[in-house]
Amino acid sequence: MPVTQNHQRLIKAATKLFHTRGYAASSLKHLAATSDVPLGNIYYYFKTKDALADAVAEGHHEVFCSLFAELEARHADPGQRLLAFLEYPRAQRHVFTQRGCPVGALALELKKAGTDSYQSVRAIFRLQLDWFTAQFALVGRKDAATLAEHLVAALQGAILLSHTFNDHAILTRQLTSLRAWLQPLVTS
Incomplete structure (x- = not known):
């Protein structure tokens, strides 16, 4: 169609x-x-409503594909790509504080509902994990997959707390902390 x-x-x-x-x-x-x-x-x-959820998830997936492509085009160094990625949630901090993470919230709801559309949202997290893992591996980290999981979990947790307490300063502080954690891991 x-x-x-x-x-x-x-x-x-x-x-x-x-x-x-x-x-x-x-x-x-x-x-x-x-x-x-x-x-x-x-x-x-x-x-079906699930087909619509799949389309919404596809839109979110495309946003991350575009973001990752843009980061790769702007930064030759994979460590700098990871550090630059942290500007995305920083730029969205007011939206995330007011409404939470659109992907995380949709994943929770679709998983609880037991819909097949959950797989479409899960694919967005897989995309993030795979891209972060690749960047960590390119800077020589043997624990790349574990670091990628930590980064995604820390981001989701920071967004959730910021939303729960309606305080974008929480997200800002956590992003600063993530940058301090990430910097020595990705620079020589």
């Missing part, structure tokens, strides 16, 4: 709704109102 304006509006609206209201609390009626696409037309584009 060709991508149309309505298709894109539905994905954009679902991305916003899933992040602000949550997957379970976002009804197709809400989606129709937010996207300005008639309720009956939604099924033409997405046969």
